Structures are given as structure tokens and as C-alpha cells.
Amino acid sequence: MSAQIPTAPPSGAPTRSAPPDARTDVLRARSRGARSGRLGATLAGFATLMVLWWALTHPAVVDDPILRAVAPQHALPAVAGLFARGVLVPDALASLYRLLSGLLVAAVVGIPVGLLVGLNRRLEQATHSPFQFLRMISPLSWTPLAVAVFGIGHEPVVFLVAAAAVWPIVMNTVAGVRAMDPGHVLVARSMGATHREILLAVVLPSIRPALLTGFRVALGTAWIVLVPAEMLGVRSGLGYQVLNARDQLAYDQVMAVIVVIGALGFLLDTLSRRLLERRRAAPAARATRAPAGAAVG
Known part of the structure; x- marks a missing residue:
């Protein structure tokens, strides 16, 4: 009885692949490993930053009393002291309120302007140079006018934040519209979609990553x-708190507020990056699930 030699399947025959559960487990393991690697790198980076901060403010390196006052062994306890006095939380909430208000104003202005410019080639050519000119003006340059028009209070701060945030929104909206596949709009028009339906069902979903x-x-x-x-x-x-601590010559508190500003900014950027990565990963996840669903059907 002769031994049978295994032969390769025909070229058109389907090949077996790993079960979906096994592939999912492998992807999850890789994702956990990647997250662990990123966390380790982040902790190492912050540890290096702390060591440099301590070294550059050590009495053996500097003899300036102000620089010694902003050392981590003085600034970090000052953070806890400001929290205990009930100072940082109200100031941080006030800053976040102004930040979100300015971003809302920038979105209300920037998204429609970006859509109009992106959907109209002649309008884009007419506004390109003026927009670049205005974009290169520092938002803080508008401070005297903002105070003269809005007075002292929330309004000028919100205006300056909106003036800083509107241009990234406008430019990325225009870029997203220009990168959109025009065939999607043509298909929607051929099916009798109105301008409003094309905007809501085709344009806005297509430019979501750019937004x-x-x-x-x-x-x-x-x-x-x-x-x-x-x-x-x-x-x-928080900006007011920096000036207030400086007027009191409490430079450890100045550095404490700076640390809080950096921590909040880092947290906001991390949350926005996670949201962006999740939105970008969602279409890919749906695409990988689609063939499995079709095969089951």
C-alpha cells in the first residue's frame, strides 16, 4: 500500500484560516502589548523630565533663590496646598469653561466657512491669501481691541481663544472637503438627493476625520x-492664578500652577487623540467584520 503524498488545494479552492476568535485574541494581545510599551515609554519620559527638573534647580547647580523655589520638592507640595485651600479647582473650571466656549464659537464659525470654501473652487482661490494673512497674526495681538469692544471679563478671553482655534478648524475642513471622493456626491445627486441631504449624509461623514x-x-x-x-x-x-502667585512672590505656587496647566493640557490632548484614533479605527473594524458576516449568510 503506497503512501499518499499530500497535494496543495486547487488555486480556486478556499483556504482555511484561523478562527475569528483566535484572530481576535491575537489582535487583543498585540494591542495590550502595544499599550504596555507606550505606557512604559511615557513613564520613562516623565521620569527623565522630573530628573532634569530637579537637577536644573538643585542648589549645587544654581544659586538663584527664585530658581531654587521652583524646584520639584517645593512646587509639588504647593500643588497639594493650593488644592487644599480650594483655589485650583474653581480656577481650572473657569479656564475650561472659557476654553470650551471659545472652541464652540470657533466651530460655529469655522465649519460653515470651511464647507463654503471647500465646496467652491473660486471662493477658495479668492480667500486663500487673505486667510493665510489673518492666520499668521498672533491671536494675542487682538487683545487691545478685544478689551475695548468686550470690556473686562469672560468675553475678551473667549474671543481670543476663538480667534486662535478657528483657523485649524477652517483649514482642516477645507482639506477634508478637497480630499473627499467626488463620486460620492455624484451618486447622491443621481439618486435625487437634495443639497441638505448631500451635506448631512455625504459631505459631513466624509470629512469627519479631518474635522x-x-x-x-x-x-x-x-x-x-x-x-x-x-x-x-x-x-x-489659571492664568490669573499665575499672576496672583507672582504678585505674592510665591514662586513655588507659580510653578505649581504651571504644572497643573501642563497636566490639564496633556489630559485634554490625550482625550482628543484617543477620540481621533477610535473614530479612525471604527471604519476599519466594520470592514474586517463585513466579510465574516457575508460568509455566515
């Missing part, structure tokens, strides 16, 4: 502008 990227850039820019904008005479906010 989210624009919001992330706008968030970072607005947060950077917010702190100096809160030094205009308002009586709350």
Missing part, C-alpha cells in the same frame, strides 16, 4: 493662548 484632526490642533492652540489671555484683568482662571 477631528482640526479640533485636536485647535484645542492645543487654544489652550496655549488661554493662559496669557486670562492675564487681562479677569479674577479667575
Whole structure:
């Protein structure tokens, strides 16, 4: 009885692949490993930053009393002290309120403008140079006009934050519209869709990744502008708290507020990045599930 030699399946025959559950487990394991690697790298980076901070403010390196006062062994306890006094939480909430208000104004203005410019080639050519000119003006340059028009309070700060955040939103909206497949719009028109239906069902879903990227850039820019904008005479906010601590010559508290500003900015950027990654991963996940569903059917 002769031994049978296994032969390869015909070229058109389907090949066996790993079960979906096994593939899912492998992907989850890789994802956990990647997250662990990123977490380790992040912790190592922050540890290096702390060591440099401590070394650059050590009495053996500097003899300036102000620099010694902002050392981590003084600034970090000052953070806890400001929290215990009930100072940081109200100021952080005031800053976040102004930040979100400015971003809302920037979105209300920037998205429609970006859609109009992106959908009209002649309008884009006419507005390109003026937009680039206005975009290169520092938002803080508008401070005297903002105070003259809106007075002292929330309004000028919100205006300056919106002036900083509107351009990333406009530019990314235009880029998203320009990168959209025009065939989608043609198909929708051939099916009798109205302009409103095309905008809501075709254009906005297609430019969602570009919009989210624009919001992330706008968030970072607005947060950077917010702190100096809160030094205009308002009586709350993290920027005001920096000036208040400086006037008291409490430089450990100045550094404590700076640390809180950096921590909140890092947290906001991380949340926006996670949202952007999740939105980008959702279409890919649906695409990988579609063939399995079709095979079962």
C-alpha cells in the first residue's frame, strides 16, 4: 500500500484560516502589548523630565533663590496646598469653561466657512491669501481691541481663544472637503438627493476625520493662548492664578500652577487623540467584520 503524498488545494479552492476568535485574541494581545510599551515609554519620559527638573534647580547647580523655589520638592507640595485651600479647582473650571466656549464659537464659525470654501473652487482661490494673512497674526495681538469692544471679563478671553482655534478648524475642513471622493456626491445627486441631504449624509461623514484632526490642533492652540489671555484683568482662571502667585512672590505656587496647566493640557490632548484614533479605527473594524458576516449568510 503506497503512501499518499499530500497535494496543495486547487488555486480556486478556499483556504482555511484561523478562527475569528483566535484572530481576535491575537489582535487583543498585540494591542495590550502595544499599550504596555507606550505606557512604559511615557513613564520613562516623565521620569527623565522630573530628573532634569530637579537637577536644573538643585542648589549645587544654581544659586538663584527664585530658581531654587521652583524646584520639584517645593512646587509639588504647593500643588497639594493650593488644592487644599480650594483655589485650583474653581480656577481650572473657569479656564475650561472659557476654553470650551471659545472652541464652540470657533466651530460655529469655522465649519460653515470651511464647507463654503471647500465646496467652491473660486471662493477658495479668492480667500486663500487673505486667510493665510489673518492666520499668521498672533491671536494675542487682538487683545487691545478685544478689551475695548468686550470690556473686562469672560468675553475678551473667549474671543481670543476663538480667534486662535478657528483657523485649524477652517483649514482642516477645507482639506477634508478637497480630499473627499467626488463620486460620492455624484451618486447622491443621481439618486435625487437634495443639497441638505448631500451635506448631512455625504459631505459631513466624509470629512469627519479631518474635522477631528482640526479640533485636536485647535484645542492645543487654544489652550496655549488661554493662559496669557486670562492675564487681562479677569479674577479667575489659571492664568490669573499665575499672576496672583507672582504678585505674592510665591514662586513655588507659580510653578505649581504651571504644572497643573501642563497636566490639564496633556489630559485634554490625550482625550482628543484617543477620540481621533477610535473614530479612525471604527471604519476599519466594520470592514474586517463585513466579510465574516457575508460568509455566515
